[in-house]
């Protein structure tokens with residue numbers, strides 16, 4: 001899989017060279033290229049922004065550098081998916097992460113200032129798939145932090161990136177886990193500061209352990225994210241429990 005990231009702060013993406021994503025890049029599972037948008041400017045000051053039409057505070061990213069960058073990175077006839085990081089985008093979730101993990105090429109545009117001229121997405125959509133994506137209902141100073149989150153979320157789903165694919169099966173929000181939140185996990189010691197590991201987990205009874213874990217996942221999801229509950233697990237009774 002080829003991933004291109006375009007930013008005016010390319011060094012912000014340096015952490016991608018670490019840990020599992022970094023190893024996937026080293027082994028060639030992921031081909032990552034990070035580009036400086038200013039390489040597609042032609043003036044002495046390498047200008048990427050200008051004042052907004054219609055007035056208002058702040059600056060808007062000019063369309064020309066983005067247009068030329070996408071022309072170079074996505075030649076005509078190339079199958080690619082462009083992601084534009086913006087707080088006004090569609091919510092990023094595990095389902096979209098799984099979609100992206102199956103893409104041959106992803107280009108991520110990291111906006112700054114008040115955002116990227118809207119015509120960039122409009123023009124790009126005439127020749128590639130474009131998604132304006134948000135990692136949450138909050139505003140960052142730019143799209144770079146969002147790009148780090150999204151790349152990590154989909155890269156780990158690419159076969160071979162995670163050593164043991166079994167560990168993906170029961171994670172929060174995974175399709176194999178009915179999109180439930182993950183059950184609580186424990187390791188040695190069995191007793192710590194007066195707190196005991198739930199006895200069932202020490203029983204060696206795999207059927208009971210599986211049932212207990214599912215019950216905890218449903219209970220946690222009902223308490224923290226009831227909208228994620230599958231219909232089969234929804235109940236009408238109001239459960240009053242300590243907020244944990």
Ligand SMILES: NC(=S)c1ccno1
Nearest residue numbers: 087134135139140146
């Ligand atoms: N919430 C997202 S993705 C964002 C990008 C820039 N600012 O916020």
